Amino acid sequence: MAEFKTNPEILQPENLVYKRTELLTEKALSYCPGCGHGTAHRIIMEVIEEMDIQSETIGVAPVGCSVLAYEFMDIDIQQAAHGRAPAVATAIKRLFPEKFVFTYQGDGDLAAIGTAETIHACNRGENMTIFFINNGIYGMTGGQMAPTTLPGMKSSTSPYGRDVATMGNPLKITELVAQLPGTIYVTRQAVHTPSAVRKAKKAVRKAFENQKLNKGLSFVEIVSNCNSGWKMTPLQSNEWMVDNMFPFYPMGDIKVNDDK
Amino acid sequence: MKELRLMKGNEAFAEAAIRAGADGYFGYPITPQSEVMEYLMAQKTHERTGMITLQAESEIAAINMVYGGAGCGKRVLTSSSSPGISLKQEGISYIAGSELPCLILNVVRGGPGLGTIQPSQSDYFQSTKGGGHGDYKLIVLAPASVQEMADFAGLGFELAFKYRTPVLVLSDGAIGQMMEKVELDVQKPRFTMEDIKKNTPWATIGKTPDRDHNIITSLDLDSLKMEQHNHVLQEKYKKIEENEVRYEKIACEDAEYAFVAYGTSARICQKAIELARAEGIKVGLMRPITLFPFPKKVIKEMTKKVKGILCVEMSAGQMIEDVQLAVEGRVKVEHFGRYGGIVHSPSEIVDALKKQIIGG
Numbered sequence: 001m002a003e004f005k006t007n008p009e010i011l012q013p014e015n016l017v018y019k020r021t022e023l024l025t026e027k028a029l030s031y032c033p034g035c036g037h038g039t040a041h042r043i044i045m046e047v048i049e050e051m052d053i054q055s056e057t058i059g060v061a062p063v064g065c066s067v068l069a070y071e072f073m074d075i076d077i078q079q080a081a082h083g084r085a086p087a088v089a090t091a092i093k094r095l096f097p098e099k100f101v102f103t104y105q106g107d108g109d110l111a112a113i114g115t116a117e118t119i120h121a122c123n124r125g126e127n128m129t130i131f132f133i134n135n136g137i138y139g140m141t142g143g144q145m146a147p148t149t150l151p152g153m154k155s156s157t158s159p160y161g162r163d164v165a166t167m168g169n170p171l172k173i174t175e176l177v178a179q180l181p182g183t184i185y186v187t188r189q190a191v192h193t194p195s196a197v198r199k200a201k202k203a204v205r206k207a208f209e210n211q212k213l214n215k216g217l218s219f220v221e222i223v224s225n226c227n228s229g230w231k232m233t234p235l236q237s238n239e240w241m242v243d244n245m246f247p248f249y250p251m252g253d254i255k256v257n258d259d260k
Numbered sequence: 261m262k263e264l265r266l267m268k269g270n271e272a273f274a275e276a277a278i279r280a281g282a283d284g285y286f287g288y289p290i291t292p293q294s295e296v297m298e299y300l301m302a303q304k305t306h307e308r309t310g311m312i313t314l315q316a317e318s319e320i321a322a323i324n325m326v327y328g329g330a331g332c333g334k335r336v337l338t339s340s341s342s343p344g345i346s347l348k349q350e351g352i353s354y355i356a357g358s359e360l361p362c363l364i365l366n367v368v369r370g371g372p373g374l375g376t377i378q379p380s381q382s383d384y385f386q387s388t389k390g391g392g393h394g395d396y397k398l399i400v401l402a403p404a405s406v407q408e409m410a411d412f413a414g415l416g417f418e419l420a421f422k423y424r425t426p427v428l429v430l431s432d433g434a435i436g437q438m439m440e441k442v443e444l445d446v447q448k449p450r451f452t453m454e455d456i457k458k459n460t461p462w463a464t465i466g467k468t469p470d471r472d473h474n475i476i477t478s479l480d481l482d483s484l485k486m487e488q489h490n491h492v493l494q495e496k497y498k499k500i501e502e503n504e505v506r507y508e509k510i511a512c513e514d515a516e517y518a519f520v521a522y523g524t525s526a527r528i529c530q531k532a533i534e535l536a537r538a539e540g541i542k543v544g545l546m547r548p549i550t551l552f553p554f555p556k557k558v559i560k561e562m563t564k565k566v567k568g569i570l571c572v573e574m575s576a577g578q579m580i581e582d583v584q585l586a587v588e589g590r591v592k593v594e595h596f597g598r599y600g601g602i603v604h605s606p607s608e609i610v611d612a613l614k615k616q617i618i619g620g
Contacts, residue, residue: 025473055466060328061477070475076464078331079477080324081354087321088328092464094312095284095334099466117324120317 021046023054023074030068034234036224037066039191040133043201044104045073047208057100058092060085064106065139083114086121086130093128100211102129108138111147111173118173125182125216129207132174132219135226136245143229147171150248155229170248174221178255184216186255190223190246192238203253210258223249263444269409269436270295272444273339273365273429276413278305281448282363283334284312286325288344291377292433293367296339310450319344323351323364330360331476333456333463335417339365341433342383343374345391352426353392356493357478361420363413364398365429367436370601378601379433379524384578387430388552395490397497398428399504400551402522406440408549414445419504421459423496430551432574434524434603506549507558511537515544517617518562520583521572522548524603529572531606536613543613551579559586568592568617572609575599592617 023045031037061069063082070077080088085103093101110132138144145155148170152161178186189200207218227237274296287297305311316322322338329336345366370380387400401412416427467473480486519529526547536543548555571580577595587593596612598604
């Protein structure tokens with residue numbers, strides 16, 4: 001293998017166009033190559049760094065692929081039982097109302113086992129942020145059907161495709177929480193292209209800024225791919241996501257109610 | 261100055277928790293313990309001390325709120341009754357596994373299932389042998405009076421923080437509902453941010469440049485590390501067994517027979533002792549106050565003096581297993597139980613003593 005050589009002359013501060021945020025630890029991400037989790041982690045940590053709120057931020061990690069988020073995010077963070085992150089975060093925020101508190105949850109965690117905690121934290125208008133990574137599948141346990149699995153979509157527990165007559169319809173929980181008076185900002189984003197990443201990062205920033213308003217819960221869904229679970233290459237999975245997930249889970253703000 | 265009041269057990273526990281400097285209560289209504297949250301809400305705890313009182317959407321949410329609050333180094337508690345405590349077991353296992361301090365009150369009612377709303381002691385196994393999944397124990401305090409309901413709120417927090425472990429106050433519907441005179445401690449201050457930094461440096465309060473990020477978790481995918489973590493927990497439980505055994509002996513000096521009973525049963529046994537002694541039967545009472553750690557050595561020592569032991573429990577026979585392990589067959593040990601919400605009468609306890617121990 002050819003040795004990688006760097007020309008020291010170009011390593012100048014004025015030439016720096018990108019660097020990893022200091023708020024991501026040195027640990028190698030446990031996610032599959034091509035998965036959107038890494039990008040979602042990065043933009044959240046970049047926003048915390050840009051807002052200079054590391055010492056005022058407490059995160060809550062879920063159960064699922066991102067169970068080890070606490071290893072990668074260099075902030076004080078708690079790992080919650082499956083689905084219970086909004087309850088855990090509720091207590092943290094109530095006890096430290098001046099801190100920035102967020103949960104980071106997948107679709108199984110947030111929209112199946114944790115539905116009650118999600119709905120009620122949103123409905124109480126807890127002044128915190130929920131990040132919801134929706135890839136339509138249980139990734140970590142090996143690709144089972146999720147509450148958000150599309151009609152007809154194959155998974156290891158819907159091997160002939162999701163039959164809505166017997167397996168139920170996918171749950172649009174983001175539209176559902178937007179109905180609740182406790183949410184002030186509900187948006188759906190993606191991180192599959194540079195422009196999508198820029199938009200998603202803006203949404204993340206807004207969701208954190210909203211906590212200063214003390215007016216309710218901000219909910220940011222990120223529709224993401226699961227190339228392993230969907231049994232595709234990363235590129236194919238992103239194309240499949242655009243063609244199939246986006247029509248069912250349309251991009252953009254669903255509710256914006258953050259007048260000062 | 262201590263303050264004297266007439267209160268229900270549930271109310272005394274709630275008032276004592278406020279005075280112990282609690283930062284947060286998270287609960288869900290269930291009979292016969294709903295007075296705990298009702299009392300806290302009526303007290304406007306947030307105005308009184310800054311304490312948060314929050315009605316959760318379920319017992320599951322409530323115990324996970326306790327997890328979140330405990331992970332922040334705060335004094336937090338929840339209360340429930342048997343079916344609700346069953347729902348909390350997953351969360352309690354996480355709290356024990358993550359080594360977080362907290363206080364849990366179980367005002368036990370008869371089971372199984374939805375059972376009844378009347379008092380019982382049928383959650384002994386669940387309380388003392390773990391309860392949820394994994395190898396863990398709780399410190400279990402068993403109050404036998406309204407006074408102890410109040411005292412064990414403060415003591416519970418103290419032990420929880422001393423050992424970084426959940427403490428369970430195992431009461432029952434009778435102790436929770438009855439009114440007695442109670443002497444209340446003076447108000448303790450709630451923890452300041454400086455207290456939290458100093459006493460619980462592991463707490464998630466926001467990472468500062470002077471330290472690594474704090475992580476609250478019970479997970480380790482490396483089994484060798486997980487085994488090591490379990491060693492740490494077991495060492496802690498050993499230390500608790502060595503240092504925290506609490507019990508009360510009543511009329512044991514000249515006793516030829518002994519009752520072993522806790523909580524409400526122990527109260528009834530005191531009356532049974534009066535009745536039995538009036539008939540010339542020398543019987544005493546050994547009342548475990550901590551159910552874990554169980555006063556094994558004291559019971560073993562008693563077998564040198566007594567001829568037989570009657571375990572009086574409002575259950576089908578749970579604590580008797582720990583008594584038998586302590587006695588190791590030296591003297592006769594029998595169980596006399598009423599259950600499903602029925603409380604013993606003193607005279608039937610005396611009859612059982614005669615029939616099962618003295619005559620048997």
